[in-house]
Amino acid sequence: MKKMNEVITTDFEKINSDLVDVFNNVMWIEEASLKRSYFSDITLKDMHTIDAISMYDEKSASQVARMIHLTPSAMTTAIDKLVQKGYVERRRSRTDRRVVKLGLTHKGRVVYRAHQGFHRDMAHNFMAGMTTEEASVVQRAIHNLKSYLMAILSK
Amino acid sequence: MKKMNEVITTDFEKINSDLVDVFNNVMWIEEASLKRSYFSDITLKDMHTIDAISMYDEKSASQVARMIHLTPSAMTTAIDKLVQKGYVERRRSRTDRRVVKLGLTHKGRVVYRAHQGFHRDMAHNFMAGMTTEEASVVQRAIHNLKSYLMAILSK
DNA sequence: TCATATATTTTGATTATCGAAGTATTTCTT
């Protein structure tokens, strides 16, 4: 019984410490691989803006700002920079001329897909060598974590 | 066979998207819960500095700088601020008077432990309701991911 | 001892961010 507890504790500590390592390093790794890539003129924060804009539906500047927790004024300058560099397009909405709809240029779509590829590779490695059953355990774990975080978020 | 593939693909997409959600939100959640806490005078970056200093062995300023990917000069100002606020102490090394050894004050140790608690809660929720066998699958997954990231890091 | 290397700090410049004020447009009220 005592032995059992020790084993469980050790497993927990290992998971905890690996989780911490992953969180502490993933941002920096993304940043570094971006710098080494063809798209070295954008930062990870720029990348998150591009990711929030996404390819599939037009979002307004303030929607994107909310998604990445930026004020509207900071969003304006962030977008300015990305328009300047040719990743993003501003389009005035036809139905409400106050709102700015954001879209990705060709170059923006290329870097968007590259970034999705990075995430995909992470997810693949997360599940490397797992059976279908094992993968569903992992799916449950990550879903648990997501739900926990989202619950905190809505408090 | 086709059905099988579809199921696997769907699982993968779900894991991928939950993983992305977790990464996109965890930082911001940590930041927000710090702001709401008793330690609202420090940022998440400050917290990472405190975490890198840790409680158990004296580290030099440049060691800590390297750990959190800051230049030495940025480290100096970051430490200034944390000393000012009473979280960190500077101690000149006896054996080499050029080096500054960093340590946590009482207040620093309190916030350090609180932050470790946050990580622990995440890890617990990550494994909520898992059997020992399932937990070891999860352990393998997170270890996979960590190894993958560390391999990129050393390239 | 003198030159060089190392650890940190200071300095000056740049950049990201914020909040408040400003502008243009839409919606609501009467």
Next chain:
DNA sequence: AAGAAATACTTCGATAATCAAAATATATGA
């Protein structure tokens, strides 16, 4: 339909984080 209020975004001015280069203090090697 005119004027008031609300909304979406931008501009402006201030602040904070960061970096690279120069400066300082100390240690190490020839």
